[in-house]
Amino acid sequence: MKIEVLADYIRTRLNLDEFVDADVSLNGLQVGRPGKEIKRIVCAVDASLATFRQAAEMQADAIFVHHGLFWGKPIAVTGAHYQRLAVLLEHDIALFAAHLPLDAHAELGNNATMAKLLGIADPQPFGLYHGKYIGYSGTLPKPMGVDEIASILDLGPETGLHVLPFGKDLVSTVGIISGGAAFEVQEAVAMGLDAYITGETSHTMYPYCQEAGITMICGGHYATEVFGVRQMANEFSGKLGLDASFIALPTAL
Template structure:
């Protein structure tokens, strides 16, 4: 463990290796999106790279903000309006912005889905949930069967979010899949794999009937709330490895 600052470039290289960023076909521009100060003594972590989280990271004295959702998504984007104000706030504050999207969903140790599965007590956890040919979620089994409402209550206590439950499957559940965020399109895949319940963040109108027509339960636990787990777990790992203090910037969206 380091007792002093770490060079930004060394931390970026470590993150790239640890999160296996290069193996993901991701619409997000994973990695360092904005370059700031060359030394890191404190970090902040957040789900979104909003003006609020960037400003709060600067005000907290952080040298780097690590976010799940970044500012750039693989296509041309003009630096004007609200987008300009976000970029300007980071640059004027000397703040590095590092982003990990799919790598932080899929990671087996600090990923959103792995950490949520651990919090819910799932066993025999393995990769699940295809996106662009990659498994970004997890599936596993509850140690004992649980009624659907009991599972929803457990999720709510874990995330702090009131869940929306579509009871298209059995009332007693045990085989559970998780893909955080916006993954309701994975419902048919979950049914094909014999799961009785699928947990994700937010529902879509286009997939509303998939739970009922495929005979599987869907629990929608909040896009934001299901994706707070990864950045916090990653921050703990960085503190354990390098001795760098951190804080989580809570900026819920209600979605």
């Protein structure tokens, strides 16, 4: 598959153009040679040197990540940034990224996937950010304790799990936004939800959750954002016939 065809597929499938004003990330093709043929693609959360080196060892033609290299401001090609780009250029590896579009996607996204795993039958858009909903909320199929929710989502001490346990012992309604979205717990409180699931915690939100009487489950930024890139690996393989795989490089954060 030509790189341009894959870039168009990703742009259309993940609705990248809808997030131009909401997301500072350069979503879509970030690095790539015109006309390059893509047969093998690896998916990962972060555009790190470790990711790139592992992709090179796997002889990948392309990498798809959630956290790319470019975030709205010019950045000098020196230091770590130089080293990362050097690996891509030396091995002729293309780089694609999708940030908020992959959080928000109703089928392939981080938050929709977590909602599906939890058995939420009719997830509703949740978490308004710069005019776009990036999360989901809904009712669990049965009341669950925090331990059961964390187990279903593979969240634990090894992923950086922190729980602010100030709500009900059994949770029926939840809001979900992956990654660094601790302050959005305020929307969950405004909606009267029992619990809020995100990646990172915040000292500021500790007394807020305590006083509001809500449980916040912070599973780790990385651990709550593996879902979308795993889904994309399946998408590339099942829909496009590419040799696709997921690279796990957990941070416990």
